Amino acid sequence: MRGLRIHHTVFVAALGVAFALMAIEASGFRELARWFPFWFAIVGAVLCGVGVLSGLLSIAKARAIRRRFALGEVVVGSLPPLSGGSDPVEVAVGRLEETLSDTANLLLGLRWFAIITGYVALIRFIGFEVASLAFILLWFNLVHRWPVRKQVIAVVALGAAMWVAQNALGMRLP
Amino acid sequence: MYEAFVLSLQNLLDPTLLLYLTAGVLIGIVIGIIPGLGGMVGMAILLPFVFGMDPLAGLFLLLGMAAVTQTSDSFPAVFFGIPGTSASQATVMDGYPLAKQGQASRALGAAFSASAIGGVIGALTLLVVLPIARPLVLALGSPELFMLALVGLATVSIVSRGSPLLGMLSGVIGLMFASVGIATTVIQYRYTFGALALQDGLSLVVIALGLFAVPETIQLLIDDRAVSETGKAEKGGILRGIKDTLRNKGLVFRSAMIGSALGMLPGVGGSIIDWVTWGLASRSKKNTVPFGEGEIRGVIAPESANNAKEGGTLIPTFLFGIPGSGTTAVLLGGLTLMGVETGPRMVEGEGLVIIISVVWALMIANVMATSLCLTITKPMARITLVKSKVLAPFLIIVVTLASFQDGQGFMGNIYLFLGVGLLGWIMLSLRIPRPPLLIGFVLGPSVERYLWISMSRYGTEWFLFPGVLTIGVILISIVLLGTIGSRSRTIPGGGLGGGRSVPGGPHPTTAGSGAASSDQ
Numbered sequence: 001m002r003g004l005r006i007h008h009t010v011f012v013a014a015l016g017v018a019f020a021l022m023a024i025e026a027s028g029f030r031e032l033a034r035w036f037p038f039w040f041a042i043v044g045a046v047l048c049g050v051g052v053l054s055g056l057l058s059i060a061k062a063r064a065i066r067r068r069f070a071l072g073e074v075v076v077g078s079l080p081p082l083s084g085g086s087d088p089v090e091v092a093v094g095r096l097e098e099t100l101s102d103t104a105n106l107l108l109g110l111r112w113f114a115i116i117t118g119y120v121a122l123i124r125f126i127g128f129e130v131a132s133l134a135f136i137l138l139w140f141n142l143v144h145r146w147p148v149r150k151q152v153i154a155v156v157a158l159g160a161a162m163w164v165a166q167n168a169l170g171m172r173l174p
Numbered sequence: 175m176y177e178a179f180v181l182s183l184q185n186l187l188d189p190t191l192l193l194y195l196t197a198g199v200l201i202g203i204v205i206g207i208i209p210g211l212g213g214m215v216g217m218a219i220l221l222p223f224v225f226g227m228d229p230l231a232g233l234f235l236l237l238g239m240a241a242v243t244q245t246s247d248s249f250p251a252v253f254f255g256i257p258g259t260s261a262s263q264a265t266v267m268d269g270y271p272l273a274k275q276g277q278a279s280r281a282l283g284a285a286f287s288a289s290a291i292g293g294v295i296g297a298l299t300l301l302v303v304l305p306i307a308r309p310l311v312l313a314l315g316s317p318e319l320f321m322l323a324l325v326g327l328a329t330v331s332i333v334s335r336g337s338p339l340l341g342m343l344s345g346v347i348g349l350m351f352a353s354v355g356i357a358t359t360v361i362q363y364r365y366t367f368g369a370l371a372l373q374d375g376l377s378l379v380v381i382a383l384g385l386f387a388v389p390e391t392i393q394l395l396i397d398d399r400a401v402s403e404t405g406k407a408e409k410g411g412i413l414r415g416i417k418d419t420l421r422n423k424g425l426v427f428r429s430a431m432i433g434s435a436l437g438m439l440p441g442v443g444g445s446i447i448d449w450v451t452w453g454l455a456s457r458s459k460k461n462t463v464p465f466g467e468g469e470i471r472g473v474i475a476p477e478s479a480n481n482a483k484e485g486g487t488l489i490p491t492f493l494f495g496i497p498g499s500g501t502t503a504v505l506l507g508g509l510t511l512m513g514v515e516t517g518p519r520m521v522e523g524e525g526l527v528i529i530i531s532v533v534w535a536l537m538i539a540n541v542m543a544t545s546l547c548l549t550i551t552k553p554m555a556r557i558t559l560v561k562s563k564v565l566a567p568f569l570i571i572v573v574t575l576a577s578f579q580d581g582q583g584f585m586g587n588i589y590l591f592l593g594v595g596l597l598g599w600i601m602l603s604l605r606i607p608r609p610p611l612l613i614g615f616v617l618g619p620s621v622e623r624y625l626w627i628s629m630s631r632y633g634t635e636w637f638l639f640p641g642v643l644t645i646g647v648i649l650i651s652i653v654l655l656g657t658i659g660s661r662s663r664t665i666p667g668g669g670l671g672g673g674r675s676v677p678g679g680p681h682p683t684t685a686g687s688g689a690a691s692s693d694q
Contacts, residue, residue: 007603007604008606015347019350022350022365029357029362029364032360033357033362036353036355036622037365037497038351040349040399041350043346044343044644047339047343051340052359054339055451060287079192102510105396106600108396109389109392113388113392113595113596114569116392116592117592119570123588132571137569143352144563144564154493165575169219170219171575171579172578172583173578173581174585
């Protein structure tokens with residue numbers, strides 16, 4: 001099953017590892033600086049442990065019901081509905097199409113996130129002004145395929161806005 | 175008192191002072207609209223200009239600006255789900271879903287009118303409470319302040335919305351983020367790994383932008399649509415929003431009073447006020463739509479409170495010279511530059527004239543800002559009709575620049591913004607509530623500082639202080655309310671997270687925009 005609960009469980013497990021590492025790091029701090037991050041990291045790690053356990057149980061339960069459903073032992077709607085009227089199979093397993101679309105959504109988002117990361121990398125190497133103008137130009141060229149006239153307007157507008165931000169509002173540019 | 179009142183009215187008729195106030199209001203509106211720039215940045219920009227200035231003129235300029243950033247910051251919060259300043263974190267929760275439903279004008283109409291009323295109430299509170307505030311503020315020691323910080327943390331149980339485990343986890347992430355940088359109790363750098371950008375701790379602006387701006391922009395790009403899902407702006411929305419505010423005058427008044435009261439408490443009030451009022455309003459039976467899905471009362475409550483807060487934060491500033499927030503800390507510097515001495519003597523003689531003039535200035539600034547914001551709402555609301563793929567690159571540039579503005583302008587801030595953005599995107603995708611993270615982050619330093627002071631000064635005796643016990647009862651009530659509330663909204667067997675939403679609420683496995691609206 002590529003359900004959301006697996007994503008949750010993996011994420012919470014990774015968080016648990018991070019909390020554990022933070023607790024270990026905190027144990028080396030001076031006494032007065034230690035207790036807050038140390039104990040809260042422990043609390044976080046324990047919560048993650050509970051979360052992972054709950055997630056694994058939930059996944060196992062969902063698989064068992066799905067297996068019974070596949071063997072014909074359970075017919076959707078045949079079991080008494082839980083409070084709220086939801087079907088128990090649906091409650092335990094989730095809707096397959098939607099869990100798949102969640103996965104697709106997550107991955108699609110990561111693709112857009114990579115583009116934002118690329119923009120930040122551009123800033124690092126060629127500076128904010130040039131990187132931003134290049135980013136806008138590339139965006140409207142590749143994503144929108146705007147005509148050159150529109151692209152020029154967008155670039156000029158951005159250039160003017162950056163000038164105002166820096167000179168009138170006193171904002172610092174990276 | 176009467177004489178001071180007349181003198182302050184005379185001050186108001188001075189066109190020069192009104193000009194400074196208007197200039198401050200205009201600057202404040204621009205600063206509020208731009209994400210990442212808050213009242214503190216505005217103060218820092220204006221501070222060099224007030225040196226040697228007439229104290230009242232300088233105060234009108236600074237307060238005109240500071241009083242209205244919390245008003246205009248509703249624009250980015252409602253249009254894009256990006257908090258313009260830390261004061262509009264909770265406005266995002268219901269304002270953005272309303273914009274998605276094509277009701278951006280209504281949300282802004284309600285936000286601005288609630289802000290104006292809240293601001294006026296806050297200013298009047300300053301006037302009424304100042305003479306009697308001294309014993310009240312002094313009655314609160316570090317144990318009580320620690321308990322109040324815990325009350326703030328308890329709102330996590332309310333904003334977790336049916337996912338108590340995930341909500342608590344999110345809150346703990348926030349607390350751990352708060353422990354980055356130099357420790358509050360001793361000189362020790364924690365989790366900085368030698369990075370300069372981390373030494374002063376993580377910035378609230380960077381965290382808020384990363385947590386909300388990046389995920390919402392990505393979601394807009396995936397959905398490939400304008401912010402308004404209906405594709406058209408609602409007609410008469412502004413008026414409808416104003417009527418909503420007037421219909422909920424009890425909520426406006428209550429939230430404003432809470433905002434003023436919490437604003438008085440240095441180190442605890444500030445950024446938590448809007449979450450507390452949002453959380454409390456979410457428990458009301460008057461709500462017609464679940465909070466977080468576009469309930470107008472979810473916009474009215476925090477907006478009323480965050481403008482009222484300004485009056486409250488000025489009480490410890492004027493009375494003790496203790497800044498109630500970052501903005502008032504810079505204001506205090508400005509007062510020194512202008513030769514104004516703060517302290518108990520501010521409530522008599524010349525000081526009283528200044529305070530009453532400030533009250534007038536706050537009221538006028540709020541009304542002025544609201545009128546201006548309402549005037550530009552209609553044309554600006556059209557931005558919600560622009561396709562996401564046209565809007566997104568500009569948004570990305572603006573929020574990246576905004577994240578760079580905080581602190582000493584390290585490139586590291588942008589990397590942090592990116593990292594938190596990734597975390598925010600994963601949390602949005604997995605429907606892990608994000609507000610608890612912000613609440614934990616904001617309150618972490620107060621929890622650590624006040625608990626440490628309480629333990630080292632009183633040992634365990636403070637557990638039985640009357641103030642501590644009283645706040646403890648409030649704390650337990652909030653936790654119980656949150657727990658009972660989430661149980662009533664969930665059904666058993668939901669696996670990780672403690673349950674699933676009941677039908678009628680947002681379906682928990684609905685990807686995309688629904689997730690954005692329900693799980694922030």
